[in-house]
Amino acid sequence: MPSSHNLNKIKNSISNGFDVISNKSENLIEISKLKYKIHSEENSMDDLYKDMGKELYTIFKNDKHIDDSLIDYCNTLKKIETRIKTLQKELYKIDNKK
Numbered sequence: 538m539p540s541s542h543n544l545n546k547i548k549n550s551i552s553n554g555f556d557v558i559s560n561k562s563e564n565l566i567e568i569s570k571l572k573y574k575i576h577s578e579e580n581s582m583d584d585l586y587k588d589m590g591k592e593l594y595t596i597f598k599n600d601k602h603i604d605d606s607l608i609d610y611c612n613t614l615k616k617i618e619t620r621i622k623t624l625q626k627e628l629y630k631i632d633n634k635k
Contacts, residue, residue, distance in 0.1 A: 597603050597611040
């Protein structure tokens, strides 16, 4: 039969183990919360970048002057927009055949 000294050692060991697990769990939760907040802020930045780009492209489409370094982006967007319109027309034709 184990002595009370051994039982106390086992009890303390288990208690310490739970404390370690609890601390690690709290750390993981805090890390997850921080990562989520960072990801949320990055998404906010991406949304602003998109809005800025849309505004820039609107200015370009209205034949207003934009910086020369951005002309290539706008011309590429114009080509993509044309391809999308062509694909939409094809889709419309196929959809109306049904």
